[in-house]
Amino acid sequence: MTGGPVRCEEQELRSLFLFEKLDSDQLARLCRDGRVYRFDPGTVYREGDPAACLFVLLEGTVVLSRRVGGQEVDVNRTSARGVYAGAFQAYLGDQVPQVYNNSMRITEPSRFFVLPADTFAEIMREWFPMAVHLLEGLFFGTKNTQEAIGQRERLLALGSLTAGLTHELNNPAAAAARAASALRERVAGMHRGLGEIAADPHQRAGLEQLTDLRASAADSISQPPALTPLQAADHEDAVVDWLDEHDIDDGWQLAPAFVQAGLGTDWLDRIARALPADVLGPAVHWLNCTVETELLMNEIEDATGRVSALVNAAKQYAQLDRAPHRRADVHELLDSTLVMLAQKIGPRIRVVKDYDRTLPPIPCYPGELNQVWTNLIDNAVSALHGSDADGTLTVRTARDGDRVLVEIGDTGPGIPPEIRDRVFDPFFTTKPVGEGTGLGLDISWRIVVNRHGGDLRVESVPGDTRFQVRLPLTATNPDTPQEQQS
Known part of the structure; x- marks a missing residue:
């Protein structure tokens, strides 16, 4: 600041668009309570400081900036007379935090009319009571609407994720339940078969060989071969023929388990060589029960491993128990x-992961980034489901x-050029009524840009749409508050 304040001239104020409709008494009050200051180049006030004045x-020339991920980002630069900044929300009083929601600096010697925030709030309520009520309604109505729809956006996403996760968990859980029920029957059959063999003195001598044969098959059972349906059918036919040749009943029932476990006619020949003929039938049935077990x-x-993996993915997604x-x-x-x-x-969409695994961990809010990935992937999936042909979803990372x-x-199909610049606008959506709120990309932009100091942009032509998120590798301040709404 250069020198002390000087009294303003009413005529100069009247020449500004902000005050041109005021009468002489109103201009006189402004000049009585406000003052004109001359500032040297530099910072006038900083974002987050108590909002004491309207400027x-x-x-001169003024530059307004906001803090994004620990860095100052210029949002406006102007030399237009009459532009204002500072405590312009003072009329709301203690209904909102009265702090500067941006920083202001000047790049050349400049003159300002400066009005105390309390005076500005007072004259707004006295001179424009109806306008103040309208502005309050607009401010809080818009704020509440954004909060409500933002909450709905999160609830819609949560409902969709919950439904998908429930389905994914149900499949392995049902498979485990079916397998446990069948296992109970097989164990009971194995005990009965072993009891029958042990009760016959002529067959009891083969118990040790049976135990050895079962142990020798363990490696094959734990790592069964991958067979095509045609290969499996051929192997089953060969096993059935072998069982029929050795007068073993129900070969068509026994063969599938042996083939699934990777046990073929060579292994059955080993059993035949190791056991007497009168023991072979009961032994094969018993071994079949153990294989099925x-x-x-x-x-x-x-x-259960799939269930555990899904639960771990859900914990990773929700960032439970994480800072x-x-x-x-990433x-x-x-x-x-x-x-x-x-x-x-779904199965129609092919997912391609093109990851640069050399990338280091990045400083971030992981839970919030997961919300960004959800919004972007969900939009891509909606676009693909809306087309007739099967599509490809590509997730790529790089430095x-x-x-x-x-x-x-x-x-x-891509984003038409005429709406491409609007996709990040609040409440803008191309989805059918009831399927989108128009806040997904707006929220994503705020998380990436305001919260992480990154960048979010889109490139799109028919058949190739790419949303690109760039995030800094260097640490940002985790205590930096989210940018305030103005």
């Missing part, structure tokens, strides 16, 4: 989101200078 530019236990292990701001592997976040959205993606690039691409 109206008389001459192992296969069922493998199925239960696989099913809100930490270094995280690939883990993307994978957990894909698992959560697997049911919605882009000092930033990490995460790209969500789809082969859908």
Whole structure:
């Protein structure tokens, strides 16, 4: 600031668009309570400081900036007379925090009319009571609407994810239940068969060989071969023929389990060579029960493993028991989101992961980034489901200078050029009524740009739409509050 304040001239104020409709008494009060200040280049006030004054530019150049991810980002630069900044929300009083919601600096010697915030609030309520009521209604109505629809957006996403996760969990849980029920029957049959063999003195001598044969098959059962349906059918026919040749009943029932376990006629020949002919039939039936028991236990292990993997993915997605701001592997976040959205993606869509695994963990709010991935992937899936042909969803990561690039691409119809610039606007949506709120991309933009100091943009032509998120590799301040709504 250069020198002390000087009294303003009413005529100069009247020449400003902000005050041109005021009468002489009103202008006189402004000049009585306000003053004109001349400032040297530099910072006038900083974002977050108590909002003490309203500043109206008389001459000079002003730059407004906001804090994004610990960095100052210029949002407006102007030399237009009459532009104002500072405590312009003072008329709301203690209904909102009265702090500067941006920073202001000047780049050349400049003059301002400066009015105390209390005076501005007082004259607004006295001179424009109806306007103040309208502005209050507009301010809080818009704020409440955004909060309500934002909450609905999150609830819709949560409902969709919950439905998909429930379906994904139900499949392995049902498989495990079926396998456990069948396992009970097989164990009972195995005990009966073993009891029959042990009760016959002539067959009892083969128990040790049976135990050895069962143990020798364990490796094959734990790692069964991958057979095509045609190969499996051929192997089953060969096993059935072998069983028929050795007068063993129900060969068509026994063969599938042996083939599934990778046990063929060579293994059956070993059994025939090791056991007397009168023991062979009961022994093969008993061995079949033990093989089915192992296969069922493998199925239960696989099913419970899938349940565990889904639960871990859900925990990773929700970031339970994790610090809100930490270094995280972006690939883990993307994978957990894909698992959560697997049911919605469906079998028609081919998912391609093109990951740069050399990328280091990045400092971020993982739970909030998962919300971004959910919104972008959900939009891509909606675009693909809306087309007739099967499509491809591509999730790509790469290093882009000092930033990490995460790209969500789809082969859908694309975004028309005339609406491409509007996709990040609040409440703008191309989805049918009831399927979208128009806040998904707006929320994503705020999380990426305001919360992480990153960048979110879109490139689109028919058959190739890509939403690109760039996030800094260097640490940002985890305590930086989210940008206030103005």
